[in-house]
Amino acid sequence: MIDYSLKGPVSQERARIRLMSALRENRFPQAILIDGPTGIGKKALAMEIAKALQCTDPAGRPCGHCFGCRMAAESGATENWIIPLEAAEARAKKAEDATARSTAKTIEDIKQDYIKEIIKNPYRVDIFSAAAFISVELMRTMTSSFAMRGDRVRTVIIAEADRMNEAASNAFLKTLEDVPPDTYFILTTSSREKMLQTIRSRCLALHLLPLTDDEVQKEAARVADEDFDRTMLTDDVVGMAVGSPGKALYYAPLCEQWNPLAVDFIRKSLLQDYTDLFFALKEASLEDPYVANRFLEVMSFLVADLLRELGGAPLRMPTTTASIGLKNFPRIDATALELALVDIQETMSRIESRRATTTMSLQTLALKLFEGYK
Template sequence: MVETEMIEYRLNGPSSQNRQRIRLMAALRENRFPQAILIDGPVGIGKKALAMEIAKALQCSAGESRPCGHCFGCKMAADAGNTDGWVVPMESKESSARSASDVSAGSTAKTIQDYKQAYIEEIVKNPYRIDVFSAAAGITVDLIRNMTAGFALKGDRVRTIIVAEADRMNDSAANAFLKTLEEVPPDTYFILTTSSRERLLQTIRSRCLALHLLPLTDDEVREIAVEYAHDDYDESAVTDDVVGLSVGSPGKAMYYAQHASAWLDLSARFVNLSLSGDYTDLFFDLEDAGIEDAAVANRFLEVVSFLLADMARGMAGAPLRIADTTAKVDTSRYPQIDANAVDLALVDVQETMSRIASRRTSPRVCIQALAVKLFEGAK
C-alpha cells in the first residue's frame, strides 16, 4: 500500500466510537496499519459496519481523501458480489456446496458463492443486524481453505478480507487461519469481528490489533434503528422501552422493534401469571407467541431477564430502563418479593437459557418449567 502524507482518511460512524476510529485513521495516514485487526464488542453495535469502512479505506485509490466511495477499490469493498472479500459463518450444507468453478454450465444448483453472497447482501443492506446467521452456522476449515485459494488471483491491488463473527471458527478452521496469520501475503489485510473474543484462539488474538467498540448512546441507537427501519418495522416501534432494552446496541433495538412490542407485554404477563400461579393461561400465551426455536426462546428470556433486572433496579431506587413494561408488574400483592427473591429468579432464568442453548430439552418445556419455578420460595 503506497501512501503519501497528503492523503487523509475519514471513517464514518457514531460519535460514541470516535476514539476508536481516530486511532485507525492515524494508522492509515501514517502508513502503519496492521495486516490483521480484531474488532470486538457487544452484538449489534456496528462492528461489521466499521469493518466495511476500513475495507473501503484500504482499497481506495483516491489521491487526497479516502475512502472516496467512487473508485474501483471502494466499489469492490462495498460489492456483495465480491465474495472473496468475506469469510462468513455458514450452515454445513452451504459450506459443503460446490464452488462456482466446479459447476457445469447451465446448472441451477446453488454454489458456495451463491450462499455466501446472500449473506453478504444482508450484511451490506444492514450491518447492524443480529440475526443474519443461524445458531447452526459456523466457519469450517473448508471456508478458510476457500479463502486462501483465492490469494493467487489478487494481482497488484490491495486485498481486504472481513471475517465476520470470527469466534464461530471451529478448531480446524482456527488452526488453518492461524497459519495464514503467521505469514500474511503482501498488501493483504484481515479484519475480524467478534462479540466473544475469548472464544478465539489466544494465538490468533495475539497476532491482531485489538479494537474494542463501546455501546452507543440511546439517541444514537434510536437514530440508527429508525434509519434502517425500511419495511421491517414502523419507526413508532422504536419505543423508549425498545431503546432501553437494547443497552446501546442498534442491532438489538432493530430486532426488538420487530418483536418486543409483543414480547415486552408477554414478559410482564409471564412474571405476573407466574406469581399468581395462573399457569394454564400463561402456557396458552406462550403457545400463541410461537416461541419454539431455541434462539428465539432465549431472546424472549433475555427480555424476561431484563424485566427482572429492572424490578431490582426499581427496588434499589435506580433509574429504570424499560419503565413502561416494569410498571405492568404488580408486586404489591406479594410483599415477600424482595430484591433477594428477584436475584434468585434471575439465576433461574439464566439456568433455563443455558438448558435451552444445550438443546437437550425443547424450549417450550424449559420455559414452562421456569414459569412454575419462578419465585417458587416466595409465592
C-alpha cells in the same frame, strides 16, 4: 500524508480515532479483532476499514467511489468475506464446479445473498442462524485465492469469527503466522472468549462501545426498510436494545407480543398460574433456540428493571416494567430478583447448548423462578 476519515456514531469515535491514527502513520496491523455487544455496528466499522485500506485516492480515504472502495462494499466480491453458513449451505458447489444446467445456488450465490443483507443493514442481528458456522473449507478457499490477488491490497472481513469450528480456527491460525503482504484481516465477534487465545493474541483488539439511546433511535431509523413502521421504536424498545440499533430493529415488531408475554411469565410464575402460562408459551412459537433466547433477554431486562425500581434508579423499560406491579408482591426483594437473573441466564445457556428443548427449558424456568419467594 494521506488523510483518513472513518464514519460512524459519536459513541465509537475513540475507536475510530485509534484506527485513523494507525492508517495515517502507515502502521496498521494485518489482523484486527473488533468485539462488542451484538448489533452495535462492528460489521459497519469493518466495511469502513476495508474501504480505507483498499482506497486509491491520493488525498482523502475512503473516497467511496474508486474501484477499491466499490470492491469493499460490493456484495459480488465474495472472496473478501468469510461468513458463517449452515452445513447444507457450506456443502453447495463452487461456481467453477457447477454445471451449466444446474439451477441450484452455488456457494458464491449463497454468500452474496448474505453479504447483500449485511451491506443493507450492518446492524442486523438475525442474519445467520444459530446453527451456522465457519468451516475449514471456507478458510482453504480464502487462502487459495491469495495467489490471484495481484499487486492490489486485499482485505478479508471474517464476520462472527467466534463461529469458526476447530479445524477452521487451526487453519486460520496458520495463515496468521505468515500473512501475505498487503493483506488485512478484519474479524468481528460478540463472543471473543469463544475464540482461540492464540488467534486473539495475533490480532489488534478493538472494543466497540454501545450507542446512546438517541443514536440507537437515529441509526435504527436510518437503516430500516422503507416499509418499517418507525413509530415502533418506542422508549421501551430503545431501552431494551441497550445501545444496539440491531436489537432495537429486531425487538420493535415483536414488542406487542413479547413484552406482555414476559410480564405474564413473571406475574404467573409468582402467582403459580402455570397452566395458562404454558399455553401462552406454546402459542408464542418459541421453539427456535435463537428466538427463545431473545425472549429471555427481554425477561432479563425486565427483572433487571425491577431491581432498578427497588433501588430507585431510572428504568430502561418504564411502561412495561410498571405493568408488572411489583408493589403487589411484597416478598420479592433484591436477592429474589438477583437469583431470578441467574436462573434466566442458566436457562439461556441450556437452550443455546441444546441440552433440553426450548419448551422444557422455559417450563422448568417458570417453576423455578422466584422459588421460595412465592
